[in-house]
Amino acid sequence: MVENTITRGQARTYSPVIERFIVGDEGPSKFGTGKFWVAEDEVLPKVRDWMVEPGTTRMLWISSPYDPGAMTSAHASALAVIAAAWQAKAPIISHFCQRSRRDELRADEESAIDTGNWEPWKRRPYCIEPLPGDAPGPQFCVYTFEPFRGDRGLSVITTPVLAASMVDALDDSVVPPKLRDHPSSSLAAEGSSPAYVIKDMPGKGKGLVAQRQIRKWELVLVDYPVMLAHMGLFDVVGPELREDVLDRALRQLPEEQQGEILSLARSTGGETVEDILRTNIFGVELGIEIPHLGLLPIGSRINHNCRPNVFWRYSVRALAVEVIAMRDIEPGEEITQSYVPLGLSYEERKEDLKNWGFTCTCPLCASSPKQRAASDENRERLQDIYHELNDSAAGKSNLTISTIESLTEELESLVAEENLEAQLLVHYSAVARAYMRAGELDAARRYVELCEYLWVQYAGEEDDYLAGMHQLRHELNERERKATIDGRYR
Ligand SMILES: [Zn+2]
DSSP: OOOSOOOHHHHHHHHHHHGGGOEEEOOGGGOOTTOOOOOGGGHHHHHHHHHHSOOSOOOOOOOOOOOTTTTOOHHHHHHHHHHHHHHTTOSOOEEEOOOOOTTHHHHOHHHHHHHTOOTTSSSOOEEEOOOBTBOOOOOEEEEEEEEETTTEEEEEEEOHHHHHHTHHHHSGGGSOHHHHTSTTSTTSOTTOOOSEEEEEETTTEEEEEESSOBOTTOEEEEEOOSEEEETHHHHHSOHHHHHHHHHHHHHTSOHHHHHHHHTSOOOSOSSHHHHHHHHHOEEEEETTTEEEEEEOTTGGGOEEOSSOSEEEEEETTTTEEEEEESSOBOTTOEEEEOSSOTTOOHHHHHHHHGGGTOOOOSTTTTSOHHHHHHHHHHHHHHHHHHHHHHHHHTTSSOOOHHHHHHHHHHHHHHHHHHTOGGGHHHHHHHHHHHHHHHTOHHHHHHHHHHHHHHHHHHHOSOGGGGHHHHHHHHHHHHHHHHHHHHHHTO
16 A cells, blocks of 8 residues: 655655665666656655556656755655655665755755755754744744855855755855956955945944045945845744844854944844844845845945945845946045935935934935925926836827927936936836837937946846846837838838
8 A cells, every 4th residue: 555645754754664675876877768757746646657557677766856946855755755665565666866956955954954964054054933923934044154255154044945045156156257356355366455445434333435536337346245134034033033043143153254243333222133134234135036134244334325326236146246336436435325216205215214213414315405395306207207208108198209309308307417327227218118109219229228238237247137128129129120011011
């Protein structure tokens, strides 16, 4: 009798008994013509069929493919199949397991317990589950990796699946040379000097100040996170457990990094590490757009300004943050980023910045109520223009070519007045589409090209972030193709 279902736990209890029956083998060369891949929950029905079929061989090859979503484990499913075969008194059985992918072991705590191998993590991950009374949620574990990007460490609080998904990114070889060798990079050769210095900023703790001129689009800083924490930790885990994992994530790091973290600004009160995280966060992602809070030893010191001079981008693949100048920066000027979306009104910014626990005193926010009102009006008008262009592009209205021209001119002067150049990409995409819709393809092409240039400046060259750019080009190509066909039959 073969049981219909067999859990990993059951398989494990059988394993000592069946071990001596197992003829282990491995290597893709052993794959014969009969190879098939099955999902774990299909293994037993398939193996049952295989048992009753007369065949030339009773050799069974098992390969459990890597599947982070379903937490498949080669080890566990192999045991399940072998246990089933043993129960069914199969005359001969051999098993083949695909050699576990380097990151698969880390996806599955059970496999790691079997092997006692926690690599690449420094030690056994420390895992918590939400307590009864907490909101239901996934299991979170603390993973620490060292050395990371030089002689540093990295602590990550996340789910086992996401931890597994980031293993390849831990390797220094994934960092592109341009980032690796940048003077600010912890992987760069000694003796290179970065474009900024860290200084005490009155009323704002520490900040970064340019120590030479920095050109627009110049890469100012390359930084690698020292701590990453899954956002879910703050939603589903109670304060005590949270404090426990955050402290552990800190203590597992090398002493130097602990000091770096503890010297970052605090603002909200409460538990130290959580306060630091909330005050200095960089929103980053792991896996497929799963939000995490990140702490960066240097990047986290960049203060806020509603008219910032840098922006940053994050590479999931290289676990690196690039800080890039969005305009020329003069020596002695503070390097600033915006913690809130660009283009908001004074009140909206004030509301959003409450999350960071400070009131903005940047020149724009500190200007007279009259100046602030004028700026708000500009920003509102920009939004209106954007919507007008978009509506026309979507066919909800029909702007003439000359109206598109004058709206574009107006938006360019508003952007310049408000220092919102970083929003040109969004606005130019709307302009390009409005022109496409109006059949003015030469102008559309010009703006598509402008967008492509800006897109690469902002998003970098990793293809994952360029889908929107390719989409825009595709739309233009379609319009041009259609125009050619229409022209031919006119
Ligand atoms: Zn401000």
